Amino acid sequence: xxxxxxNKKYSxxxxxxxxxxxxxxLFFTLVENAEDRQYFYVAVSKSTDFIxxxxxxxxxxxxxxxxxxxxxxxxMYNGExxxxxxxxxxKDGQIYGNENSRIFxxxxxxxxxxxxxxxxxxxxxxxxxxxxxxxxPYILDDSNKFICFFKQNGVSFSTSNDLINWEFxxxxxxxxxxCVIKENGEYLIFNSPDNGINIMSTKDFKSFxxxxxxxxxxxxxxxxxxxxxAGFVIDTSSISPYKYAMFYHGDNExxxxxxxxxxxxxxxxxxxxxxxx
Numbered sequence: 112x113x114x115x116x117x118n119k120k121y122s123x124x125x126x127x128x129x130x131x132x133x134x135x136x137l138f139f140t141l142v143e144n145a146e147d148r149q150y151f152y153v154a155v156s157k158s159t160d161f162i163x164x165x166x167x168x169x170x171x172x173x174x175x176x177x178x179x180x181x182x183x184x185x186x187m188y189n190g191e192x193x194x195x196x197x198x199x200x201x202k203d204g205q206i207y208g209n210e211n212s213r214i215f216x217x218x219x220x221x222x223x224x225x226x227x228x229x230x231x232x233x234x235x236x237x238x239x240x241x242x243x244x245x246x247x248p249y250i251l252d253d254s255n256k257f258i259c260f261f262k263q264n265g266v267s268f269s270t271s272n273d274l275i276n277w278e279f280x281x282x283x284x285x286x287x288x289x290c291v292i293k294e295n296g297e298y299l300i301f302n303s304p305d306n307g308i309n310i311m312s313t314k315d316f317k318s319f320x321x322x323x324x325x326x327x328x329x330x331x332x333x334x335x336x337x338x339x340x341a342g343f344v345i346d347t348s349s350i351s352p353y354k355y356a357m358f359y360h361g362d363n364e365x366x367x368x369x370x371x372x373x374x375x376x377x378x379x380x381x382x383x384x385x386x387x388x
Contacts, residue, residue, distance in 0.1 A: 126358035308342035335361020
């Protein structure tokens with residue numbers, strides 16, 4: 112089900128959702144086609160029914176050398192909300208985010224007003240220039256620790272007890288835009304290969320099993336003809352007849368680079384997906 116469809120001025124990508132008090136907060140990358148270039152922002156829209164969404168509100172600054180984007184997810188820690196995100200610098204006509212791309216968190220007390228982003232030092236006590244290109248963060252609150260996943264050498268992962276001090280743990284072959292949920296002692300890793308939304312599983316982040324790749328009836332969606340990607344899965348049993356919702360974006364770059372639309376699907380078992388809530 113479409114939420115926001117791209118137009119000549121705006122494109123919508125990389126969804127991440129958070130639910131509180133019956134309200135769905137949908138964070139995403141807003142791509143603006145302005146003047147002779149594109150600008151990336153993190154934006155948010157709200158809904159109570161998955162159908163009616165508020166006008167997107169931009170949360171980050173306009174700066175092509177930062178291009179804050181790709182929100183990963185929201186977690187709560189010590190009474191504050193933390194949203195992880197990336198920078199995606201595109202200098203002098205570069206097509207993709209350059210080697211200065213890094214990952215950050217920004218925090219809020221009310222999901223409305225957000226402080227400035229702070230660098231995530233997920234590779235420990237090394238300088239920022241030695242961290243390497245990293246994008247697409249996702250932070251899992253896993254019992255007594257946090258696990259941050261990010262795109263570098265497939266997917267890399269680091270652990271922390273306080274969201275400040277991190278210890279790098281390793282990496283494995285994987286697609287981008289990782290989202291991780293834990294069920295029955297097993298971690299399900301949703302990720303995006305060249306096309307589709309892949310699901311991997313692991314119990315220990317040492318051995319991994321490929322389960323399936325979802326395409327969500329892509330052949331019937333002209334707005335997603337180039338790619339189905341960036342699946343974000345969340346438990347919606349508190350506000351929906353279905354247990355899960357998957358937010359994702361579909362690429363159609365006929366008119367411009369990074370052209371994409373946001374959509375959502377629903378499921379009870381993570382295998383069969385429905386378009387209507």
